[in-house]
Amino acid sequence: MNVTTLRTKAESQIREQFDAASASLPGTGWVSALRARAMDTFAAEGLPSRRVEEWKYTDLRDRLREVPAPAAASPGSVTVADIDAALGPVGAIDAERIVLVDGVYRADLSKVTAEATVIELMSLAAMLTKAPAWLEGKFASDGGPVVSLNTAFMSDGVMLKVRKGQDPGRPVLLVHARTSAEPSAIAVRNVISVEVGGKLTLVEAHVALDGAARGALANVVTDVTLADGAACDHIKCLVDTTSSTHLATWNTKLGKDASYSGFQLTASPALARNDINIMFAGEGSKLDLSGVFLARGSEHIDTTLVVDHAVPHCESRELFKGVLADRAHGIFQGKIIVRPDAQKTDGKQMSQALMLSPDAQFSSKPELEIYADDVVCGHGATCTEIDADLLFYCRSRGIPSDVARAMLTESFIGEAVEKIENEDVREAIGTLAIGWLRDE
Amino acid sequence: MLEIKNLHARIADDGTEILRGIDLVVPRGEVHAIMGPNGSGKSTLAYVLAGRDDYEITEGDILWNGESIIEMEPDERAAKGVFLAFQYPMEIPGVATMTFLRAALNSVRKKRELKELTTPEFLKLVRAKAAELGVSDEMLKRPLNVGFSGGEKKRMEILQMAVLEPTLCVLDETDSGLDIDAIRIVSEGTTKLRGPDRAMLVITHYQRLLNYIVPDKVHVLAKGRIQKTGGKELALELEKSGYADFTGKAA
Ligand SMILES: Nc1ncnc2c1ncn2[C@@H]1O[C@H](COP(=O)(O)OP(=O)(O)OP(=O)(O)O)[C@@H](O)[C@H]1O
Ligand SMILES: [Mg+2]
Numbered sequence: 001m002n003v004t005t006l007r008t009k010a011e012s013q014i015r016e017q018f019d020a021a022s023a024s025l026p027g028t029g030w031v032s033a034l035r036a037r038a039m040d041t042f043a044a045e046g047l048p049s050r051r052v053e054e055w056k057y058t059d060l061r062d063r064l065r066e067v068p069a070p071a072a073a074s075p076g077s078v079t080v081a082d083i084d085a086a087l088g089p090v091g092a093i094d095a096e097r098i099v100l101v102d103g104v105y106r107a108d109l110s111k112v113t114a115e116a117t118v119i120e121l122m123s124l125a126a127m128l129t130k131a132p133a134w135l136e137g138k139f140a141s142d143g144g145p146v147v148s149l150n151t152a153f154m155s156d157g158v159m160l161k162v163r164k165g166q167d168p169g170r171p172v173l174l175v176h177a178r179t180s181a182e183p184s185a186i187a188v189r190n191v192i193s194v195e196v197g198g199k200l201t202l203v204e205a206h207v208a209l210d211g212a213a214r215g216a217l218a219n220v221v222t223d224v225t226l227a228d229g230a231a232c233d234h235i236k237c238l239v240d241t242t243s244s245t246h247l248a249t250w251n252t253k254l255g256k257d258a259s260y261s262g263f264q265l266t267a268s269p270a271l272a273r274n275d276i277n278i279m280f281a282g283e284g285s286k287l288d289l290s291g292v293f294l295a296r297g298s299e300h301i302d303t304t305l306v307v308d309h310a311v312p313h314c315e316s317r318e319l320f321k322g323v324l325a326d327r328a329h330g331i332f333q334g335k336i337i338v339r340p341d342a343q344k345t346d347g348k349q350m351s352q353a354l355m356l357s358p359d360a361q362f363s364s365k366p367e368l369e370i371y372a373d374d375v376v377c378g379h380g381a382t383c384t385e386i387d388a389d390l391l392f393y394c395r396s397r398g399i400p401s402d403v404a405r406a407m408l409t410e411s412f413i414g415e416a417v418e419k420i421e422n423e424d425v426r427e428a429i430g431t432l433a434i435g436w437l438r439d440e
Numbered sequence: 441m442l443e444i445k446n447l448h449a450r451i452a453d454d455g456t457e458i459l460r461g462i463d464l465v466v467p468r469g470e471v472h473a474i475m476g477p478n479g480s481g482k483s484t485l486a487y488v489l490a491g492r493d494d495y496e497i498t499e500g501d502i503l504w505n506g507e508s509i510i511e512m513e514p515d516e517r518a519a520k521g522v523f524l525a526f527q528y529p530m531e532i533p534g535v536a537t538m539t540f541l542r543a544a545l546n547s548v549r550k551k552r553e554l555k556e557l558t559t560p561e562f563l564k565l566v567r568a569k570a571a572e573l574g575v576s577d578e579m580l581k582r583p584l585n586v587g588f589s590g591g592e593k594k595r596m597e598i599l600q601m602a603v604l605e606p607t608l609c610v611l612d613e614t615d616s617g618l619d620i621d622a623i624r625i626v627s628e629g630t631t632k633l634r635g636p637d638r639a640m641l642v643i644t645h646y647q648r649l650l651n652y653i654v655p656d657k658v659h660v661l662a663k664g665r666i667q668k669t670g671g672k673e674l675a676l677e678l679e680k681s682g683y684a685d686f687t688g689k690a691a
Contacts, residue, residue, distance in 0.1 A: 389530060392492050394544075395491075396514045397523075397540075398519055398551065398604065399547045400515045407543060411532060414533075415533075
């Protein structure tokens with residue numbers, strides 16, 4: 001393969017890091033071959049620039065000037081209390097807990113009490129080391145540059161399965177903790193499946209422990225497969241204070257009569273790109289995606305969705321709300337594809353940004369690609385400031401301007417947060433978001 | 441004492457003058473009514489008192505207890521005891537009524553150098569006042585004013601007033617949209633607040649309200665000025681004669 005095109009410094013670093021690390025990454029045989037292929041796929045195009053349509057507003061080639069080295073194996077001195085402190089309100093959720101530290105699964109910090117007849121849990125590294133032949137099919141070959149990088153470098157992650165008709169009864173909290181005092185890169189891959197009629201509430205929390213370096217890079221891919229009649233609530237939260245780069249991809253495939261509710265809270269990374277790819281593969285399924293993105297300073301948060309209605313009679317809803325201060329840039333790209341067979345599709349999408357500063361920017365790119373004729377699809381986007389009349393009303397009651405603004409901003413994001421079904425999770429996420437707003 | 445001196449105000453956006461030299465004095469302990477034709481500037485006056493920045497004061501002054509308030513922010517004025525019950529109360533989706541009331545009460549108490557109420561104290565206070573004004577628990581749980589009927593919103597305004605205990609109460613057509621029983625309930629609630637330290641300015645179109653909240657004086661506002669001042673019998677006269685004398689048009 002010809003990879004002589006001009007590489008950026010970051011791209012060269014990635015290649016060097018791969019050559020240095022590949023021997024020690026988990027897995028041999030087909031796993032090594034898979035990694036090498038993914039690296040080549042990535043290298044052929046390199047980091048996506050704004051000339052790539054999907055990356056129009058997030059020129060990763062330009063923004064990712066340097067790539068930190070892959071995280072070294074974690075020192076092991078992390079305690080449950082450290083994790084709890086970093087999790088804040090999310091740590092108080094009554095949940096099964098799985099902890100990854102610097103991209104490595106830590107059984108000692110995890111606590112899963114559900115029976116093995118309900119949940120099956122393995123570390124991805126262990127599975128890659130065993131490398132059963134069936135596993136190879138789990139790794140998509142055409143997921144784009146970020147997923148290719150993830151496949152090349154994935155160090156660990158979890159493989160979690162909810163068995164047929166089972167329900168763990170409480171959420172599963174998957175903690176992605178960073179401790180490394182040196183800026184580092186992690187690549188984590190999670191493979192989640194809910195078997196026929198099973199139920200799962202999965203909360204992915206991304207946190208940096210006290211003392212973790214600034215400027216880290218995380219590339220986390222979570223693949224979710226819902227079998228017929230399965231239901232999954234999938235929540236992700238990131239409240240960053242360490243100027244990190246966060247690349248997160250969810251690839252979710254829904255079987256027949258399945259339901260998937262996704263929610264993402266993304267607050268204050270230096271740069272975040274959230275890719276959500278949904279494939280409706282069975283009829284009668286429902287999707288409800290929502291999220292809140294909060295950015296100030298020169299932070300940049302990009303949420304890009306592709307919802308693929310490949311089969312008839314499915315319903316999709318998306319509601320994303322952003323609060324943008326200072327010179328922050330929020331991006332929402334939402335593509336709904338309705339394939340020729342997908343009659344009776346019902347799809348609605350909305351993105352709304354609240355601008356707290358005249359220098360903040362919101363870019364919204366909804367796209368409908370409809371090839372069927374009997375469908376109901378719509379999208380909308382709004383970009384507003386705090387309502388002056390409401391602000392006056394609050395202030396006339398004695399509420400100072402800053403408190404009133406925070407209150408009105410909280411009410412703005414409330415509509416999205418309220419979509420989280422589990423009460424504990426909803427409250428914890430609400431508390432995180434409000435905490436960010438009050439810091440304003 | 442509220443003293444409005446030669447107050448001129450215009451719409452900030454386009455410069456249209458609405459208030460054209462208002463002179464008005466409301467001593468503490470008194471209730472004054474303002475009546476006047478539609479569009480005469482009554483709500484504008486109320487907003488200007490509360491500090492809405494859609495209006496610009498070009499001349500004159502407003503003194504409350506001897507202190508000029510025209511340079512103060514709306515929340516500062518509220519802390520000084522100014523309260524406006526809106527003609528059209530706002531809906532605030534996503535903010536629970538209780539949360540709003542609590543934020544408001546804590547803010548003014550803080551500025552008045554009173555201690556914050558504990559949650560039980562606060563709940564007790566609000567529930568008691570709500571019961572007096574016929575505001576249901578269910579309404580208190582809903583987002584502020586969202587989906588409330590016109591009359592429910594007006595009751596909520598008076599509840600806020602009762603909770604915040606302002607000393608200058610400006611009621612802008614609080615009676616409009618209220619049913620007969622509600623007028624009585626709201627008037628009783630308002631009358632309860634009458635006291636030697638409190639001044640009230642009640643804007644209304646209907647003499648009926650003034651049977652319940654008996655004013656010390658009635659002013660006619662037309663064309664941006666106080667055209668006539670009289671006792672409570674002036675309201676009855678206006679009911680018969682209309683505003684033709686003040687607008688230059690036949691009623
Ligand atoms: N913000 C504004 N923008 C444009 N016009 C305004 C504004 N505020 C007031 N006006 C105009 O000023 C005039 C006075 O309005 P105001 O609301 O004070 O009247 P009002 O006496 O309260 O009438 P009503 O009895 O109908 O409530 C009206 O002609 C109104 O249209
Ligand atoms: Mg009016």
